[in-house]
Structure formats: C-alpha cells, structure tokens
Amino acid sequence: MVNRAATALRIGATTLLRSQSYLGAQYRRFRGKLGAPKAITVMAHKLARLVYRLLRWGHEYVDKGLQYYEDQHRQQQLHSLQKKALKLGLLIVELCPGD
Numbered sequence: 001m002v003n004r005a006a007t008a009l010r011i012g013a014t015t016l017l018r019s020q021s022y023l024g025a026q027y028r029r030f031r032g033k034l035g036a037p038k039a040i041t042v043m044a045h046k047l048a049r050l051v052y053r054l055l056r057w058g059h060e061y062v063d064k065g066l067q068y069y070e071d072q073h074r075q076q077q078l079h080s081l082q083k084k085a086l087k088l089g090l091l092i093v094e095l096c097p098g099d
Contacts, residue, residue: 006044009051013043023047025069 016027023043030039053059078094085092 005048009044009047010040012047013040016043020066022064022066022069025066025073029073 013027016024017031018024019027023046026046027039027043030042033039034042050061054061078092082092
C-alpha cells in the first residue's frame with residue numbers, strides 16, 4: 001500500500017532542486033554527498049518534521065534564505081578545518097579581503 005503523505009513529501013523534496021531557499025541549498029548539498037534518491041528521502045523526512053511542528057504547535061516556518069545557509073555552512077567548514085589543524089599542530093589564519 002502506498003502512503004500518499006510520503007509520496008507528497010517526496011514530490012515536495014524533489015522540487016527543492018531549483019529553490020533559492022534554505023531548504024533548497026540543503027537539498028543540493030545532500031544530493032551532492034548522498035546522491036539523489038537518499039537526498040530526496042532525507043529532505044522528505046525534514047519536510048515531515050516541519051509540517052508536524054506547524055500542525056502540532058502552530059509554529060510558523062520562516063525561511064532564513066540561501067545566504068544564511070551558505071554562511072552557516074562556511075562557518076562549519078572553517079571550524080572543522082581549525083580543529084583538524086590543531087590536531088596536527090598547525091594554525092589557520094584568516095586573511096582580510098584587503099590584504
């Protein structure tokens with residue numbers, strides 16, 4: 001038996017490919033890492049949790065935007081690199097754009 005809600009969430013997840021939103025950026029990153037089928041499943045699950053919160057507690061969904069996601073992802077990468085560099089006894093120094 002096919003679950004119609006799951007099918008609808010998967011269709012919604014596939015439409016995120018061209019979306020210029022936080023969820024769209026997240027889907028594209030997962031798609032690059034995991035491949036399309038798994039990325040669709042992951043995003044459908046994320047959409048299900050969002051819908052649940054909207055219906056259960058009446059929370060509003062506020063899209064933080066593509067730029068916010070890109071900035072957060074960059075900060076996570078920098079933090080990870082700094083931790084790896086410290087383990088190797090190295091120091092990472094950020095250069096100012098004017099230097």
